[in-house]
Amino acid sequence: MGICTSAGVIRDFAGSYLVSEDNMAFGRPTKYWKLDVDKVCGTGSAAWDKAVHDAYKCRPHNLCCDNCHSHVALALNLMRYDNRTSWNMVNLCLRSLIHGKHVSCVSFLKTWLPFLMLTGALVTFILTLNLH
Structure with missing residues (x-):
């Protein structure tokens, strides 16, 4: 910042x-x-x-x-x-x-895509654990 x-x-x-x-x-x-x-x-x-x-x-x-x-x-x-x-x-x-406002669509993806991918992986891992 x-x-x-x-x-x-x-x-x-x-x-x-x-x-x-x-x-x-x-x-x-x-x-x-x-x-x-x-x-x-x-x-x-x-x-x-x-x-x-x-x-x-x-x-x-x-x-x-x-x-x-x-x-x-x-x-x-x-x-x-x-x-x-x-x-x-x-x-x-x-x-x-x-x-705040994002500079562009690409900057929006740079900001949020890693978080969304990590969250998705974590949710998938937890769901996999609960299924077994």
């Missing part, structure tokens, strides 16, 4: 103390959630860019507690997006799942 600057440059953590720009760690984006700069407390795009910059400066990155989701949440908290400071990994994930 990454967040764009007002100029549209995606910032994403690629590892500890390593921020990539327009080169996300896990490939090209498959889904996006367009946020409204008018919901930022402060001077619009200037406040947005400062919050994005401050959220990504000189920070460690770890998979469980301080990951790309938490850095995006920090940026939203710093800019007081939607007049809130309670953004976190969980509500950000849920809101992006609900409000």
